[in-house]
Amino acid sequence: MLKILVPTLMLLPTAWMAPKKWLWPTTLLHSLLIATASLSWLKNMSETGWTTTNSYLATDALSTPLLVLSCWLLPLMILASQNHMALEPENRQRLYICLLTSLQIFLIMAFGATEVMMFYVMFEATLIPTLILITRWGNQTERLRAGVYFLFYTLAGSLPLLVALSLLYVSTGTLSLLILQYSEPLQLSGLADEFWWLGCMLAFLVKMPLYGVHLWLPKAHVEAPIAGSMILAAVLLKLGGYGMMRMLTMLDPLTKEMSYPFIVLALWGVIMTGSICLRQTDLKSLIAYSSVSHMGLVVGGILIQTPWGFTGALILMIAHGLTSSALFCLANTNYERTHTRTMVLARGLQTVLPLMATWWFISSLANLALPPLPNLMGELMIITSLLNWSWWTIALTGAGTLITAGYSLYMFLVTQRGKLPAHLPAIEPTHSREHLLITLHLLPLLLLILKPELIWGWAA
Amino acid sequence: MLTRLARLGPTVPRLLSNSSVRFVSQSKPTGAAGSTAVTELHPAESPGGHSEVSQYVKNPEYHGFSKDPVVDEWNMKIGFFFGISVALVIGGTFIHYLPDHGMRQWARREAERLILQREQEGLPLLEENYYDSNKIVLPSAGES
Numbered sequence A: 001m002l003k004i005l006v007p008t009l010m011l012l013p014t015a016w017m018a019p020k021k022w023l024w025p026t027t028l029l030h031s032l033l034i035a036t037a038s039l040s041w042l043k044n045m046s047e048t049g050w051t052t053t054n055s056y057l058a059t060d061a062l063s064t065p066l067l068v069l070s071c072w073l074l075p076l077m078i079l080a081s082q083n084h085m086a087l088e089p090e091n092r093q094r095l096y097i098c099l100l101t102s103l104q105i106f107l108i109m110a111f112g113a114t115e116v117m118m119f120y121v122m123f124e125a126t127l128i129p130t131l132i133l134i135t136r137w138g139n140q141t142e143r144l145r146a147g148v149y150f151l152f153y154t155l156a157g158s159l160p161l162l163v164a165l166s167l168l169y170v171s172t173g174t175l176s177l178l179i180l181q182y183s184e185p186l187q188l189s190g191l192a193d194e195f196w197w198l199g200c201m202l203a204f205l206v207k208m209p210l211y212g213v214h215l216w217l218p219k220a221h222v223e224a225p226i227a228g229s230m231i232l233a234a235v236l237l238k239l240g241g242y243g244m245m246r247m248l249t250m251l252d253p254l255t256k257e258m259s260y261p262f263i264v265l266a267l268w269g270v271i272m273t274g275s276i277c278l279r280q281t282d283l284k285s286l287i288a289y290s291s292v293s294h295m296g297l298v299v300g301g302i303l304i305q306t307p308w309g310f311t312g313a314l315i316l317m318i319a320h321g322l323t324s325s326a327l328f329c330l331a332n333t334n335y336e337r338t339h340t341r342t343m344v345l346a347r348g349l350q351t352v353l354p355l356m357a358t359w360w361f362i363s364s365l366a367n368l369a370l371p372p373l374p375n376l377m378g379e380l381m382i383i384t385s386l387l388n389w390s391w392w393t394i395a396l397t398g399a400g401t402l403i404t405a406g407y408s409l410y411m412f413l414v415t416q417r418g419k420l421p422a423h424l425p426a427i428e429p430t431h432s433r434e435h436l437l438i439t440l441h442l443l444p445l446l447l448l449i450l451k452p453e454l455i456w457g458w459a460a
Numbered sequence B: 001m002l003t004r005l006a007r008l009g010p011t012v013p014r015l016l017s018n019s020s021v022r023f024v025s026q027s028k029p030t031g032a033a034g035s036t037a038v039t040e041l042h043p044a045e046s047p048g049g050h051s052e053v054s055q056y057v058k059n060p061e062y063h064g065f066s067k068d069p070v071v072d073e074w075n076m077k078i079g080f081f082f083g084i085s086v087a088l089v090i091g092g093t094f095i096h097y098l099p100d101h102g103m104r105q106w107a108r109r110e111a112e113r114l115i116l117q118r119e120q121e122g123l124p125l126l127e128e129n130y131y132d133s134n135k136i137v138l139p140s141a142g143e144s
Helices: A002-017 A020-042 A063-085 A090-112 A116-125 A127-137 A142-172 A190-207 A216-223 A226-248 A255-278 A283-304 A307-338 A354-367 A374-389 A393-416 A432-447 B002-007 B069-096 B101-121
Strands: none
Touching (some): A002 A020, A002 A090, A063 A090, A063 A226, A063 A307, A063 A432, A063 B069, A090 A116, A116 A226, A127 A142, A142 A216, A226 A283, A226 A307, A255 A393, A307 A354, A307 A374, A307 A432, A354 A432, A374 A393
């Protein structure tokens, strides 16, 4: 664990001391080496249980895929930010990289935490660099409102979590996941315990986000700079899912009844946000709502609490992380050329940028969950486990899948096909950097088809 | 103003000079005029910035990383080599050759072995009770 964490910490002095000309190549190299080393976490040789332990951090089959995803994302964020940051003064570039790095450090510690309180502290700590990224480097005045929504939605959800965790500590004497997950079930009954359940879950439901408390997400994703959007969509949402999966092991038997409204809300959210996507004019907003839609399915899968549900949720989280981040990168390549997010102002790009159209195509196919990509496998497992719980869910999930295919194809067709608008002057050819960026998103996704057991978690 | 732009050639992307951005593209005086940039609190590093001229004009081998061609080329090499050749190829090979991830192949072999063994011995494949029923201690009917 430390052989990844300490190099990541060392990325902070690297960002400040690298010569100005070589700042971005150096940090890119450093973060790629960290990402390569993080693959060693995938060596999970036992069925369950924790490996790579030290006093505070450990990994198991659930946290490992998410850890590797967040380590993989740092070089991608650096690649994506390089162009729009080139105009900024030198110190601000270094600060930007430091913010991304500190976010990475908090994420590693959050996913690796063995003590739930440490997870909570790191969960909250990730808010700060993200807030700074959104409010300082966002491009429109709406970024301030976005930052406020982001911060206060998450804080309002997580303050009850702090109280709930303190209560748990007082009653069980420990908050260590090594112990709590294998301890005897708590005697939970009565209204107070139901509020405690809600306190435990609310923070993560807001973070996922659950439809109903999802309003922060479109704002934050749209107003954030590309690196902010990437890390938000790919990893920060999954913090919520991960937290839920950890806490749910202790929350039986209340979950059987209390999860009911949230599962319904999540599935309804899949359809609602999917429908909103079909009416979006703003490209980034479309991708943001698509994230809410996919995460609704993940919430449903987690709250079902079956092995297939958990496994499907984890697979979908990883696959969606890569896909959604790729889509945001593609949207950013559009934005850097046209300086607008309005879709109809940048149509017919396939004629000008054919290879980029290929990446758009593959990413859109991944988004609509084409087999054999893991997106489909995750969705299918969740849909199946929901069906097992109640036949009625198939109406919602089936319609949701249909609408997802609809808006993904809509997004592809609007941006790529059709006539190039007359007002667009010469569009720069795609840079190698952009090709590399998208490739580094899509290749892992394709490679995961070959060895999906890496992301099955401990349940399958 | 536009005549000055025309001097730079037909390939000028008019909007590239915008370092402060709008939701909908609008034409704005370019940095070439030494704009006062009233909308920006923090002036960009070089107001011409990434320039009104496409980087490809100066450096036909522009890869998208940096204005300096040497840094640009090295950055490209580093990114592609360490990103694809090292991380994906070598990392992928490492992952491919990982032993039995999560003991799934072992579980399959063990199940097949046990099934064979139990069929030979004539035992049922699985006992009805998950726990040993002798070890379960139930309270007697009379206790509360």
